[in-house]
Amino acid sequence: MKESTISLKVNGDSYTLRVPVNRTLLQVIREDLGLTGTKEGCCEGECGACTILLDGRPVNSCLVLAVEADGHEITTVEGLSSEGVLHPLQQVFIEEGAIQCGFCTPGMLMAALGLLNENPSPTEEEILKGIEGNLCRCTGYTRIIKAIKKASEIVAQEKQ
Numbered sequence: 154m155k156e157s158t159i160s161l162k163v164n165g166d167s168y169t170l171r172v173p174v175n176r177t178l179l180q181v182i183r184e185d186l187g188l189t190g191t192k193e194g195c196c197e198g199e200c201g202a203c204t205i206l207l208d209g210r211p212v213n214s215c216l217v218l219a220v221e222a223d224g225h226e227i228t229t230v231e232g233l234s235s236e237g238v239l240h241p242l243q244q245v246f247i248e249e250g251a252i253q254c255g256f257c258t259p260g261m262l263m264a265a266l267g268l269l270n271e272n273p274s275p276t277e278e279e280i281l282k283g284i285e286g287n288l289c290r291c292t293g294y295t296r297i298i299k300a301i302k303k304a305s306e307i308v309a310q311e312k313q
Protein backbone atom coordinates (compact mmCIF):
# COMPACT_ATOMS: atom_id res chain seq x y z
CA MET A 154 0.00 0.00 0.00
CA LYS A 155 1.23 3.45 -0.92
CA GLU A 156 2.25 5.56 2.10
CA SER A 157 2.25 9.25 2.80
CA THR A 158 3.79 11.50 5.45
CA ILE A 159 1.29 13.62 7.32
CA SER A 160 1.41 16.26 10.03
CA LEU A 161 -1.34 16.54 12.60
CA LYS A 162 -1.91 18.69 15.64
CA VAL A 163 -3.77 16.60 18.18
CA ASN A 164 -4.90 18.14 21.47
CA GLY A 165 -2.23 20.80 20.99
CA ASP A 166 0.66 18.38 20.30
CA SER A 167 2.26 18.14 16.85
CA TYR A 168 2.85 14.76 15.21
CA THR A 169 4.48 13.74 11.95
CA LEU A 170 3.54 10.24 10.86
CA ARG A 171 4.02 7.96 7.90
CA VAL A 172 0.72 6.26 7.11
CA PRO A 173 -0.75 4.01 4.43
CA VAL A 174 -3.05 6.15 2.28
CA ASN A 175 -6.06 4.00 3.18
CA ARG A 176 -5.57 4.35 6.97
CA THR A 177 -8.44 6.11 8.68
CA LEU A 178 -8.04 8.97 11.08
CA LEU A 179 -9.72 6.78 13.70
CA GLN A 180 -7.03 4.11 13.29
CA VAL A 181 -4.28 6.71 13.59
CA ILE A 182 -5.84 8.26 16.70
CA ARG A 183 -6.40 4.96 18.49
CA GLU A 184 -3.61 2.71 17.25
CA ASP A 185 -0.76 5.03 16.28
CA LEU A 186 -1.25 7.76 18.89
CA GLY A 187 -2.73 5.50 21.59
CA LEU A 188 -5.64 7.85 22.25
CA THR A 189 -8.20 5.15 22.91
CA GLY A 190 -10.80 7.46 24.42
CA THR A 191 -12.21 7.80 20.91
CA LYS A 192 -14.32 4.69 20.40
CA GLU A 193 -14.64 2.41 17.43
CA GLY A 194 -18.23 1.34 16.82
CA CYS A 195 -19.71 0.70 13.39
CA CYS A 196 -16.85 2.10 11.25
CA GLU A 197 -19.55 3.09 8.76
CA GLY A 198 -20.51 6.58 9.89
CA GLU A 199 -23.68 5.40 11.62
CA CYS A 200 -23.06 5.45 15.37
CA GLY A 201 -20.97 8.56 16.14
CA ALA A 202 -18.80 6.74 18.71
CA CYS A 203 -15.69 7.88 16.83
CA THR A 204 -16.61 11.60 16.80
CA ILE A 205 -13.69 14.01 17.15
CA LEU A 206 -13.28 17.67 16.30
CA LEU A 207 -11.48 18.48 13.06
CA ASP A 208 -10.66 22.19 13.07
CA GLY A 209 -13.35 22.63 15.72
CA ARG A 210 -16.12 20.78 13.86
CA PRO A 211 -17.39 17.32 14.77
CA VAL A 212 -16.67 14.55 12.26
CA ASN A 213 -16.84 10.78 12.29
CA SER A 214 -13.15 9.89 12.32
CA CYS A 215 -13.91 6.45 10.84
CA LEU A 216 -14.97 8.19 7.63
CA VAL A 217 -11.92 10.46 7.32
CA LEU A 218 -8.69 9.20 5.83
CA ALA A 219 -5.64 10.21 7.84
CA VAL A 220 -4.14 11.79 4.70
CA GLU A 221 -7.21 14.03 4.45
CA ALA A 222 -6.48 15.36 7.93
CA ASP A 223 -2.91 16.34 6.99
CA GLY A 224 -2.17 19.84 8.29
CA HIS A 225 -5.34 20.03 10.37
CA GLU A 226 -6.10 20.38 14.07
CA ILE A 227 -7.77 17.57 15.91
CA THR A 228 -9.34 17.47 19.35
CA THR A 229 -10.19 14.16 20.96
CA VAL A 230 -11.91 13.52 24.28
CA GLU A 231 -8.46 13.40 25.93
CA GLY A 232 -8.09 17.08 25.02
CA LEU A 233 -11.26 18.17 26.80
CA SER A 234 -9.93 18.44 30.33
CA SER A 235 -7.27 20.95 31.20
CA GLU A 236 -4.59 20.36 33.86
CA GLY A 237 -6.73 17.72 35.53
CA VAL A 238 -9.87 19.86 35.56
CA LEU A 239 -12.81 18.38 33.69
CA HIS A 240 -14.53 20.41 30.99
CA PRO A 241 -18.00 21.60 32.12
CA LEU A 242 -19.53 19.12 29.64
CA GLN A 243 -17.71 16.23 31.33
CA GLN A 244 -18.56 17.45 34.83
CA VAL A 245 -22.24 17.92 34.05
CA PHE A 246 -22.53 14.56 32.24
CA ILE A 247 -21.40 12.97 35.51
CA GLU A 248 -23.65 15.10 37.72
CA GLU A 249 -26.74 14.59 35.56
CA GLY A 250 -26.25 10.85 35.15
CA ALA A 251 -25.94 11.24 31.37
CA ILE A 252 -23.58 8.25 31.26
CA GLN A 253 -24.46 4.60 31.69
CA CYS A 254 -22.20 2.13 29.89
CA GLY A 255 -20.15 5.07 28.64
CA PHE A 256 -19.40 3.74 25.16
CA CYS A 257 -21.13 6.62 23.38
CA THR A 258 -19.88 9.24 25.84
CA PRO A 259 -16.60 10.37 24.22
CA GLY A 260 -18.30 10.83 20.85
CA MET A 261 -21.31 12.46 22.48
CA LEU A 262 -19.08 14.92 24.36
CA MET A 263 -17.22 15.87 21.19
CA ALA A 264 -20.45 16.31 19.23
CA ALA A 265 -21.74 18.49 22.08
CA LEU A 266 -18.55 20.55 22.13
CA GLY A 267 -18.78 21.04 18.36
CA LEU A 268 -22.36 22.18 18.79
CA LEU A 269 -21.46 24.67 21.55
CA ASN A 270 -18.57 25.99 19.42
CA GLU A 271 -21.10 26.92 16.74
CA ASN A 272 -24.08 27.71 18.92
CA PRO A 273 -23.18 28.61 22.53
CA SER A 274 -26.79 28.76 23.64
CA PRO A 275 -28.70 25.95 21.92
CA THR A 276 -32.36 25.10 22.50
CA GLU A 277 -33.32 21.51 23.33
CA GLU A 278 -34.34 21.00 19.68
CA GLU A 279 -30.98 22.31 18.51
CA ILE A 280 -29.19 20.01 20.94
CA LEU A 281 -31.18 17.05 19.66
CA LYS A 282 -30.23 17.99 16.10
CA GLY A 283 -26.60 18.49 17.12
CA ILE A 284 -26.32 14.96 18.51
CA GLU A 285 -28.57 13.23 15.99
CA GLY A 286 -25.58 11.35 14.52
CA ASN A 287 -24.59 9.94 17.92
CA LEU A 288 -26.38 6.82 19.07
CA CYS A 289 -26.86 5.93 22.73
CA ARG A 290 -28.46 2.62 23.53
CA CYS A 291 -28.65 3.23 27.29
CA THR A 292 -29.81 6.64 28.42
CA GLY A 293 -32.83 7.53 26.31
CA TYR A 294 -31.09 10.88 25.55
CA THR A 295 -33.13 12.93 28.06
CA ARG A 296 -30.31 13.27 30.57
CA ILE A 297 -27.76 13.89 27.81
CA ILE A 298 -29.81 16.77 26.43
CA LYS A 299 -30.30 18.21 29.92
CA ALA A 300 -26.56 17.94 30.60
CA ILE A 301 -25.60 19.69 27.37
CA LYS A 302 -28.07 22.51 28.11
CA LYS A 303 -26.68 22.92 31.63
CA ALA A 304 -23.09 22.85 30.36
CA SER A 305 -23.91 25.54 27.80
CA GLU A 306 -25.12 27.77 30.64
CA ILE A 307 -21.97 27.14 32.68
CA VAL A 308 -19.71 27.84 29.69
CA ALA A 309 -21.65 31.06 28.98
CA GLN A 310 -21.26 32.15 32.61
CA GLU A 311 -17.53 31.40 32.55
CA LYS A 312 -17.12 33.63 29.49
CA GLN A 313 -18.81 36.63 31.16
Ligand code: FES
Pocket residue numbers: 192193194195196197198199200201202203204213214215216
Ligand atom coordinates in the same frame (compact mmCIF):
# COMPACT_ATOMS: atom_id res chain seq x y z
S1 FES B 1 -17.38 4.14 14.39
FE1 FES B 1 -17.49 5.95 13.22
S2 FES B 1 -19.61 6.39 13.07
FE2 FES B 1 -19.54 4.45 14.07
Ligand code: FES
Pocket residue numbers: 251252253254255256257258288289290291292
Ligand atom coordinates in the same frame (compact mmCIF):
# COMPACT_ATOMS: atom_id res chain seq x y z
S1 FES C 1 -24.30 5.33 27.80
FE1 FES C 1 -24.32 3.36 26.88
S2 FES C 1 -24.43 3.79 24.75
FE2 FES C 1 -24.72 5.72 25.68
